[in-house]
Amino acid sequence: MGDGAPVTVPAGDDATDGQLDALRRVAELIARGAGRTAVLDAVVAEAYSLFPVEFTAILRYEPGGAASIVAVHHGPPGLLVGERAPYIPQGLVLRVFGSGRPARVEAYGDLPDRGLARMRELGISAGAAAPIRVDGRLWGVLTAMTQSGPVVPGLEHRLVEFAEVAAVAIASAQARAGLRLIAPEQAALRRVAEAMAHGGAEQQLFDTVTEEVSALLGAEGATLVRFSGRRASVIATVGPAVEIAEDAVAAILRTRLPVRLDTSGGPGSEQAGAGDGSSVAVPIMVKDRLWGMLGVSTTGHQLPADTERRLGQFTELVATAVATSEAWARAEQLAGHQSALRRIAELAARDAPGEQVLEAITVQAAKLTGVQFTAILRFEPDGSREIMALSGAPAGLRPGMRTPANDGATGRVWRTNRTARVEGLDDVGGPWAQIARDAGFSAGTAVPIRMHSRLWGTLVAVGRTEPLPASVEDDLTSFAELAGTAISATQARNDLRALADEQAALRRVAELVAIGTALDDVFQAVAGEAAKLLGSDHARLQRYERDGTTVTVAAYDAGAETTLRADQQVTVPVVVEGRVWGDLTAGTTGRALPESMEERLRQFAGLAAAAIANAENKAHLTASRARVVATADETRRRLQRDVHDGAQQRLVHTIIALKLARAAIARGEMPGAEVSEALQHAERANAELRDLVHGILPAGLAQGGLRTGLESLIDDLSIPVDLRFTAPRLPAQTEITVYFFVAEALTNVVKHARASRAGVTVQVDGTLLAAEVRDDGIGGADPSGGSGLTGLSDRIQAADGTLALISPAGGGTTVRAVLPLPGTDVKSLPGYASAG
Template sequence: MDGATWSSPSRGELHDRVAARDGLHRLGREQAALRRVAELVAHGAPATDVFGAVAAEAAGLLDGQATTLTRFDGAAALVVVAAPAGPAPVGAHIAFGRDTLPDRVLRTADVVRVDDYTGQPDAELAASFGLGAAVSAPVLVAGEVWGMLTATSGDRPLPQDTGPRLEQFARLVAAALGSSQARSDLRALAAEQAALRRVAELVARGTASDDVFVAVTDEASALLGDLPVALMLYDDTGAVVVATCHCPAPVGLHVPFSAGTAVDRLYRTGRPAHVDTYEGTPMAGIARDAGIVSTTAVPITVEGRVRATLVSSNTLPATRDAVEARLTQFAELAAVAIANADARAELTASRARVVATADETRRRLQRDVHDGAQQRLVHTIIALKLARDALAAGSSAADLVDEALANAERANAELRDLVHGILPGSLTRGGLRAGIESLVADIAVPVDVGVTAPRLPAATETTAYFVVAEALTNMVKHARARRARVQVDLEGDDLLIEVRDDGVGGADPTLGTGLVGLLDRVDAAEGSLAITSPIGVGTTVRATLPCRPEVRGDAGT
């Protein structure tokens, strides 16, 4: 041995070697068990498979000691989710009290061990399962205690390293839950976005609002696990159901405003409303008959006013925030559909008014020409023919010529008046200032005129002229004003028109005055019109017309 010496190991050295070999063997088993569970997690295995594997692998490493995975159900109960050889079956619901082992795990989020249940607050519960000792490690998901992994013994304390071993498996459970939740969240998000896209496409295509409402309730209900969903439109006395899905309330049902309902509260506040129970309210009987336990309602707001509500029934307090968030997304699409329907209805009504106005204008022109200038010209022709016959017979025709001339002059004057009513020559020749000054010259009420705008495109000047003309006509007919003021100014590329009087006020375009036609005319010019008319204060008509002046210069030039 080249001088080297050898001696047999001592008993202590042999013991240390055996202990080291056993430790390495145990570490290898532990790493293999952890790897098997980790591979399940990495491959996206169902959480239930991971739960069972964790409990079985942990029990194997603990020499067959019973190992149970439980989740917390609130702050005072557990549900068994995996127990290959545990004292309680899967699905068992176990209540616990203050300062018990599960309570301490929940409150501390740390490993808790009980080496002897004698004298413990849960000694009786432990005895019912045949437990003498236990060690539990918390399962933490997103920083919260989701559940715990527990090893139990019937007659002796568990090894001191039981807690750290359980913690390793508990972390794998948390990873499985986290990835499972992430996949679930992604699936839910994808389903939600697909549902919103389908409804948005209907809105974008201009689908009838009733069809959009049905799609909104169907899609929202599906995302909420088939909870009842209804869409209701408000009127002056309550709300009417216009679309439903899985809802006991029929379409067409009118729900009057009633204290204690989410529909009433939402309309008054403009904010989402919740009713967790109808017991003890005037609606208790009706809600009970309809099978409605609770309600979550979100507003559908159009142009700053609550027009409708999207309602889900039988929502749980724990999930109502999520329900509210999903309903709100669909409510926004419903609001666009309502606004589109309003715009289509307004456009249809406006077109009908324009057509009616044009027809009436043609009839009036036909009547005026027929009854006035045309008759004068007929008389002129007759008089001239008689004069010709008289001249041929050698008689005097002077009186007949005078009569013909008088009729021709009167016909000319009547035609001039008609043309002036259509579009005054002063406007076309002299611009907006001249046209308005010519207009107010024939009005008995004093009108102050201030026009600072230069010459503008003909279409803009014509629209502005008729805004002023219609406002002044309504003043003369209805306002009983003592004085009025017309102001027209150009600010940037906008022409600002204001006609103000000191009359009785109370002007309402919805009552069929000429102001309705004025709204249509301004809309056609892509402008805006505002009418302020408090009773007893007077009326102010303000219009804004977009324009690009063709000539920049002094007003009226």
């Protein structure tokens, strides 16, 4: 309410004419613009004159429920304005403060003894009180006290109207005071804003703020504090040295809200009223970040209730100035940052060696962040690290050095794949940390370097100041990203060169394989090319023997030695057509092998396997051809022998007998004996020729097909044979091949297996025909033992088929042949439906 504003006098249902007159007189004082003290004195005087009490008083609340007398009428001797009310847990002051409603105390003597000494000294026996609310907030309390007996009933409610009039007076007084204060406050804020606008030094602005705040609020001291982590540093102060209360710092760090501390002994204290004071501190927030705080303090009097609000206006100016200053500094830093990144990017674009690019990154990162020592480390699979590049490093550290994992910042990056820092190196283990400590370094931070989203290493910054600036990680992150890109580009170029070299080496070996070079020369080329390409010091190709021993067939040694000595080595198998033939080994002395060593070595092992397979297949083909020729020659000799010794001799005897018969006829004799002898020889010659032809191509096979041929074959054997035949009629050549495969296999069973029975299965699956012969004999069949299996293999291979042998000792033998039926529609073959 301003000066001269109309005042409405409240009147309750119980109001008397005298009460209304009293309220009207107080209202007229307010309307005439009387001061707050005069109005409050009038309120207590009118209430005293109206109600049967010994004295009346108005008290103002302070934080926590303490209250001080601001007006008193007809009070007992010694009760003065400014005195604090005793701290009585069940007393009027605390009842109203706790409930915000009118209250009464019938007898102070019935209350707990705490704080009653002063009441007994004043002779107070009972009282009533009503709250005073200003702008919706509990401001104080109006009390009416007696020294003899209880107060009249309902007095606390009749006091409410006087309390409301007091509230109007207080609000009007505060409004007038606010108008008086706003001009100097705005002037102070304007001077601070002008200091900001002139762009002076940051420290000059901080000094101006503390000076203006101290003068405006009438404080003995003002202090501007900046936070660094949990640490608080005074950067500007005015007046006597102001000690920063640890409670205030802790409260603002925890809540980021204004804090007010009462420096008095508290309500009821023996020192109440002596040396009372207060301090108020308000946080300074810069872009949602707690930057610091601004505080003021007084002794002997309390700071006004709106101190927090008024300080807040200055902290906003400070925050704006700090944010602007940081923005300018960041812009300059960003320009330097971009320039540094551009120089490194240009260096990488010129295909500079990777080591040179990484060293340039460490140099530029150190310059930009202001730290003395930067390094790029590469992580090994076990978390250990290797130094790849350094800048400003202390003596004792150099690229290429390695160290195991530790618990420092780099160890945390390895474990978490996130940025990490250490504020002190004292607790970090390992030789590198010791070297840094000895050189005076005290704090460090590390950011991850990723390549293709995978953790590759870390960029480390170590300084001699603790802690490092908060922006160091952001600055290093850009350099770490550039390092990852440069490493990826370098690796890509190296991979391309390595791929070209690898393809050339493989091509040279493949050409030797293709032209049929001798195996010894191919083996030596495989060992030599593999070692040179992979940067190995040594390589060896060895063959496994049947007795478990190995034989070195080729070796390469960079030192012209023939044995493989290596600190690290990789061995891959040489697999020839499904079987492990041997192995290829490469190794180095004193350095690590490339990660891709194993896969790249497999390619050379594959070429060696191809050469071995080609040589073996060529040898097998030559041997097979020789066996086929030998078999054909032997077959012709056997046919010639069988015809000469059998049918031919019978025919000669037939001719001789017929000639004798003719001579007998010429003599007129009967040639009966001679004709009988000729007939006998002719019949035997015919039978022998029939048997001979049956051995070449059985009649049952030629006339009835494969099934009939096999049934005829099985009938002549000395052991029982189970036949499972589910194939249709097949091309003649295929049926002949399968017939003789089965015949030769069963011959082996009869001759060598010692079996009690055998089984034959013939079936068609798509375009493949499978024929299988099995027995329950002694097993242990070996193709190299001359058991007839070699002939089976030759026959099946001649038909482009495959032969498999399973013959465990004591477990019987199974021989399975699979023949292709290229270009054949099996469903169109005769008997397909019945065979299926």
